[in-house]
Amino acid sequence: MPPRDIALALGVVLIWGLNFVAIKWGVDEISPFLLTALRYLGCALPAVFFVRRPQVGWPILLAYGMTVGVLQFSFLFTAIRLGMPAGLASLVMQMQVFFTMALAILLLGDRPTPLQLGGAAIALLGLGTIGAEHLGGAVLVPLLLTLVAAFSWASSNIVNKRAGKIDMLAFVVWASLVPPLPMIGLTLLFEGPQAFADLLTISPQAVFSVLFIAYGSTLMGYGAWAVLLGRYPASTVAPFSLLVPVVGFAAAFVFLGEAMTALEVVGSLLIFAGLLLNVFGPRLLGRMRVA
Structure with missing residues (x-):
């Protein structure tokens, strides 16, 4: 991968890591459901x-729009609104790797390697460590919502895999037509018309949040990621996403002043180790067998 494309991949990582800070700024002033609709x-x-x-x-x-928009981001935005630390959220969201693996086993007949299963076990141990820190605490419900x-x-x-090889940017743009109406309906149901009236008084920081989440994180981020996946194998591009939580934690510390407890650090390191084993383990094992 030439330096230009490495810089492009790192740019996506930077955008996606900063996105969690933007979400925090957004949900501080805008209903999570309405913020999802605006996104x-x-x-x-x-x-x-x-x-x-x-x-x-x-x-x-419709299935992609419902799962990624109506469900994923409404739960994530609500979790951060209720107190889930932005940095920790950027890491816990990476549990999607193991949930995807489990769904692929159940629905697509995939067969994970022992190393991938070991990575999942280590990550679950890390998640349990973080959960034990917040058992009965105010962050437990946001943690569950993030999961x-x-x-x-x-x-x-899984829906994306069913779609086959397609223009990912076009897929994201057209699937984005799905979430707004359900999210507006949920806003009216749970927040009432006042949530829309509150938009008239939001700060420039919240406006920046909406623009960054919609155009930076989604269109620019997914667009650049699709370009990279079109040029290189997924196994070459995907490992860059492991840097997103690193940026997420750093950004949350710098912009939000978030700190971590000792158990959160241990649990986060375990999750990260599980991710590394899941992504790089099969490749290293293959090289060892060839050697």
């Missing part, structure tokens, strides 16, 4: 008028 309105408009619809049926687009968001992300990965 996807920004993703869909005006891009949908300039990007050709991908060659997939509406059921796939539901990670599972929803994994579900969207």
Whole structure:
């Protein structure tokens, strides 16, 4: 991979890591459901008028929009609104790797390697360590909501795999038409009309949050990621995503002043070790066998 594409991959990592800080700024002033609606309105408009619809049926687009938009981000935004630390959320969301693996076993007949199963076990131990820190505490419910968001992300990965090889940017743009109406309905149901009136008084920081989440994290991030996946094997590109929690923790410390307890550090290191074993373990084992 030439330096230009390495810089592009690191740029995506930077955007996705900073996204968790932007989410925190957004949910401090905007209803999580309404913020989700605004995110996807920004993703869909005006891009949908300039990007050709991908060659997939509406059921796939609806399923992707529901899992990644209505479920994943409404749960994630709500979790952060209720007190889930942004840095920790950036790591816990990576549990989607193992949820995806489990769903692929159940639904697609995939067979994980022993090293991948070992990585999952280490990550679950880390998650249990973090959970033990917050057992009965105020962050336990947000932690569980973040796990539901990670599972929803994994579900969207399975839908994406069913879609086959398609233009990912077009897929994201057109699927973005799905979440706004359900999210607006949920906003009215749980927050009432006042949530919309509050938009008139939000700060420039919250406006930046909406724009960054919609155009930076989603369109630019996914667009650049799709370009990289089009040029290189997924096994070459995917490991860069392991740096997202690193950026997420650093950004949360710098911009939000978030600190971590000793158990959170231990649990996070275990999850990260499990991710490393899951991503690099099979490749290293293959090289050892060849040697």
